[in-house]
Amino acid sequence: MSQGGEHVDRRIQSYLKMRELMAIYYMTAKNARTNNQMVAWITSGAPVEFLHAMDVIPIYPENHAAMCATQKMAVELEQAAEAKGYSMDLCSYARTDFGQIYTGKSPIMGLPEPDFLFACNNICSTVIKWYEVVSRIYKVPLFVMDMPFLHEGPQAHILEYVVVQMKEFIGFLEERTGKRFDPERFLDVLQKTVEATRLWGEILGTCTHVPAPMTCFDAFMHMAPIVTLRGTQECIDYYVLLRDELLRRIEQGIWAVPGERHRLLWDNLPIWFNVKGLSEWLAARNTSLVAATYTSSWTAIIYAPEELEKLDDVLHEMARAYLTPYINNNFASRVETLKGMLSTYRADGFLMHSDRSCKPYSLGQYVIRDIVMRETGIPGLVLEADHNDPRYYAEGPIYNRLEAFLESLG
């Protein structure tokens, strides 16, 4: 198979299409008021399908905060939040978001104001506190959907609790929007989510190919639609385009990292402000990041609503899917996921980003690393950093440790 010469353009062509898609999405959201549409701010792991079914435009402050970091605007916004009394120890996404509210600054000149807020703690409890602050600032209601941490798996009473809350949320939405909930419309949205998550799984799966046609750094960029647009046709169309491009790359032998020697797995959020830097640094050392527990979190949402006639059964399956992301699950499940991914993606090492701003993802990584290393013999390295605050990122020491780690891989 060809390794691809230096003349090959390795950039993923679909990227431009995605940027266009995201630009349209934010433009529509910013014009919501003129178009008489409601806007809800929503956490990245929340069941957004209810909003689409009720014609409410979902806005994801997490995605927006990440965008601020990749555009090198995060520190300025975080400082604006700190000036209002928010501690530097608080989640850097939240601080970035408060900063864009206070200053109106961001790559898209700030987010459109919310009509209401929807927070789901299947990714962390931080989002509840964060959204409480936003709720006080804008004086808008906040709906909290509680997804208990699964110390012992998705037990029946937990599933039931989430299903009941989904029904409460339907009531909340009907009251807010003045519209009736249409189950058929809802099922249609859900089908689109299922299709998009399936495609996203296929896209990430292309990296099981040795060498990989893209890296996880690409996936970090291309995950924006699965986060913000799942449940829409645009999302499906985009991921068909991306998947086909990646399959073509495999056929044509275009690899993300020429002369790929090492294949690593990534755990936790990316370091958003240094995605490009770290990507190039690893590529220069013939190393591909081939998978991440983070990007894979949006593939777990698999259910088959077309086979389910009763709305209750649909909600039940949905509850199961939304309760079980990597980060809402116990360590036994995390260890199994990591081991499975290391084997599926034929990785020879793993990097764990110990993220100061994400306790539920980070606390315990040292223990998990030891177990996975012992049980697989595959080495892992923990890197202390932060996903959105460059002031907690010491590049020199990180690259030194990475250099030593790569050498140890041979």
Next chain:
Amino acid sequence: METQTMWERIREIAGNPLEQVRQWKQRHHGAVIGCMSCLPYFVPEEVIHAAGALPVGIWGAEIPISQADARLQSFTCTMARSSLEMGLRGMLSACDAVVFPSTCDAFQNLSEIWKRSSINPATVVNVVMPRHTDRVSAFHYARQSLRGFLKRIEQLTATEISAEALSRSIEIYETNRSLLREADKIRRSAPELISAADMMQLVLASTFMPKQEHTALARGIVEAARARPATTGLGGSPGVRIFLAGVMPRPVELLRVLERAGVQVVGDRLGMGSLYYDLAIPTEGDPLEALARGYMSYPPCSTIHTQRSSRAHDLIDRVRESRAHGVIILGMKFCEPEFFDYPDLEARLEEAGIPSLLIETELGMGDVGQAQTRLEAFLETLQAAPEEARR
């Protein structure tokens, strides 16, 4: 018993809980269940009590952290880090199990770390309560979650917990809480009788020792205080009156700073304080349902979402009730739920004309020098204010 003797006993137990736990175990041969306790009402202790076991609060410790650092990052609160350190050092080996409530993300993950760290006790019980309390779904889930907890405790202690036994335990706990509330009232009107350190030790001892024994001591203390004429009190207390908010009145060195400055602590909204006893569990009807109802009506706190009442309003009401001149917020560093609330609390207090000071605390922080300087400066501004302005 003399009041002085009763206080000595309280201090002895609060200062060395492990010793009396060992003694209890020798005498009763019962199970000892550690309860992670930074916001302690997440652990339904009544259920443990009803099984004939001894629930014992684990509040971290002011010890240097070394072994825990290999397992838990330093950007975690010292409550979690020092509790893990206690476990790794074998300091909690008198416990047969540890209960981890779902207070915050750090506790939740710490319980998973604990399960894989060869700690004695190795047995971990999780109790995951609802994160919000406004909707009926939360009530039903709370009841289910409590039922699961009860089954687990039954299994651990090999004891069947009857509804009667649980109801009786709830009554015993209610009596104890009402006495702690009484003690709180006494310090409001006669703060020279019960200092902040006394109140903290009274609460701590309540989480360490058999409930009825504590109740006997607390009753004695409260009755003796009632009998004594207050020397100052509401009429003309000369000192500055302070209200404490946050998680814990620790490190204890900070309380000594307050004492030396001659200020009187007249109330608190602390996890290691009024949040432990300022709640009411119905003593009638189905006991599990009563515990669930109690949970749903807890005072506003940073880890439970509710739109029924606001933490700022609750705090301001209580500060006014206690006629405090200012509020000191003791924020445990890296406590995310708490620090998200503080800017709003500070702003609301300012609007209400109540001066406040936020101090970052850590258990085992070697040097309180900087905090001390800020505390003293704050107290000076309060002392300098004319008496009318303080009110």
